[in-house]
Amino acid sequence: MVSSIEKLQREEVSNEEYAGLYKNQEFVTGSNVLAVNSSKTKDGSTRIIINSHQPLDGPLAWYEAHIKSEEGWNMMGGLFPGSPFIFVGFNENIAWGFTVNKPDLSDSYLLEINPENKNQYLLDGKWEDFSTETIKLPIKIIGPINWTIEREAKYSEHGPVLEVGDKSYALRFSGMADIKQVNQWFAMNKANSLKEWMDAMKKRSIISFNGVFADKEDNIYFLHNASSPRRQQGINWKGIIDGTKSELIWDSLVGFDEILQLLNPSSGWIASTNQDPFKVTDPSDNLNPKDFSPTLGLQTRMTNRAYRAIELFGEFEKVDEKVFDLIKFDNKYSKESRSYKYIATLFDRNFEDEDMKSSIEVLKNWDLHTNYENTSAALGVCVLSSEWISEQGQRIPQDPEISLRDCISELSNTYGKINPPWSERNFIVRGNKKVSVQGGPDVLRAIYGRNDDEGDLKASGGDGLYIHVSWDKDGVQNSKSIHQYGSSTQNIKSQHYDDQIELYVDEKYKPTFFKEEDLSKNTSKIYTVPLGN
Incomplete structure (x- = not known):
């Protein structure tokens, strides 16, 4: 959501007194949820890939769990330490994921x-x-x-x-006096149909996030969830508001039926990647902005992931399991993206020094992929990262020439050249394991890295836990998932501390063992935890 602090930042950006208000605000790296139904699949199946991006370490890193009771609660998916329920995941009948949206709620x-x-x-x-x-x-x-x-x-x-x-x-x-989020999350966990899940979302205690839903009944559904205030028309709500008039103090929300929702588009696919909510499927099926009030304050930004999803779903007339995973693991930048256009502004400039000339050739020859053997990705990703960070911080990016010169220096000092293979630049690290990984910032194979002590990029956010759930045309469910490290997120002595890294970097999954018969065949130890008095 757009915060009040961000509005103050825009209003008072030059005033150092305001710096402390927003200096610790974390950048949102994004999330993906992809869904298809029988209109788009070769075999009549319904599929969803849940791929919410979080930090790879720390209290907001995903861990995977399966919660089952004898009272109808049977959920598997991702949660954070201390959470009593699943945030994104699936049960026998439904599945959902969330992506961050930024409606103006304050x-x-x-x-x-x-x-x-x-x-x-x-x-x-x-x-x-x-x-x-x-x-x-x-x-x-x-x-x-x-x-x-x-x-x-x-x-x-x-x-x-x-x-x-x-x-x-x-x-x-919105939600400044609402303490009922727990009730809504629990209702979502107990839902077993589209109607029950929508009823949970109608509680409006979770004030934002895009929701993408799929179920065994072949439904796919997009919800731009937003507890948007019912504001007075004709006011510039993007700026600072006159505090002397009580008529400008809103006291209610727009109705659930007034926020953006899209059920079963004829295209058969939905892709939510933190983009403009009017561009989540085929253009012929998207919602019309003219049908919604401008006071909702909806975002208009597009991500590279959104452009690539649109391009890929347009390229494949029908998808199957293999193609659906191929789309998820796509590691390319679109020429429509801000990232590419930022770099491309350099191509028509004339440079005198040889370092700049040779670096421009490296960028011109880049096929825009971030695969292991790519020798242009290190320079390309370094340059475009400057634009991405500026956009996340709502700042105008610096001249790309400055970014390019900085990147030439960084890569030359670290590798002795500006074109090392991406496999020598981009890594995921866990304990003593340091393994090359494909992907980069704002590609569907999302890897956001920070420089480590050796000057390499160490993955710190993006693709962590992700889950592929499907129902065939007869309603039979299958599921697979992967975690960036393993199911033991803190115990360094556990064999499961890092046993999923190899599958992760190979872009493969493990079985979830969600079904009782699969779980019983693959159980190595059972713990009984006594309940307190």
Whole structure:
């Protein structure tokens, strides 16, 4: 979602006093969910690939689990440490995944403060008192030593108040008083049909995310889930809002039926990759922006992954399991993408020095793939990464010539050349294992790397846990999955700490053993955990 902090950032980008508000905001690296039904498959099957991107390590890295009760709960998929339910995954009858979307669900109001009483603000011509409370903030000093400080928190009719410099802003956002997300996640986990899953989504406690759904009844469904405020028309809600008028303080959401939904497009496919929600399937089946209010604040950005999905689903008239996986593991940049266009602006420039001339030739000869043997990908990905990072941070990218010169220096210093094979540049690392991996930023085989101590790229986000679920024309289910490391995410002594890396880099899957008969044949140990009193 677009945050109030981001709006302040855009408004006050040159003011250093605001830097602390957003310096720790994490970039969203993206997610993919692909779905096809019998209209698109060769064998009449229904398929979904769930591929939500997260950091590969840390508290927000996926781990895989199968939760089954004797009361109808039977879910398998991905979750985070401490979660009591599955976030993305499947049961016998349905499957779903989520991708990050960025609808405008928050607003920042500039308040007018009483010059004679800083504890009052102007609303509808009257000075109103802020409501206040004392909050306690634990501050970590060093090791186990903590210190608790007290601060006064202010609230206006709009919401919590942020004081920065000599200005005061009130923040208002969807879900600010909603604590029922747990109920909605659990309802989704217990759902066994499209209707039941939609009923869970109608709770509106999960305020954003694109949902892509598939089931054994051959349904595929796209939901641009957004708890969008019902805002007044004719106001520029993208900027800072006048905080002196109560009529601009929204107090309800648009109805569930008013947000974007697409059920069973005639094309037979849906691809959600963090893109413009009006471009998730064949152009003839996409929703029409004119049918929706501009106050929803929907994103218009396209990703390379979206362009490639559109191109690939257009290239293959029908898909089967093999082709569906081929699309998922595609590692190419589209010439329609921002990434390619950023690089291509260099091609018509004249450079005098030989290093620049030779590097331009490397880029011109790039087939835009990020496969092992590719000798242009290292330079190409390095250059385009500058544009990608800037776009994620909502900044104008630097001149690509600057990026290119920096990349020439980086690659030359690390490898002694600007064209090392991608297999010598891009790695996934787990313990003592360091293995080459295909893919790159914003390709469908999404690998986002950071420089390690040796100067190589170490995968830090993107493709982690992903799952391929299918039902044949008779409703018989099959499933397969892979984790970037293994099912033991923390125990370095476990054989499952890194036993999936080889399959992962070979772009293969393991069986899920979701069915009871498969699980019983492949169980090596059973643990019984006693319940507390």
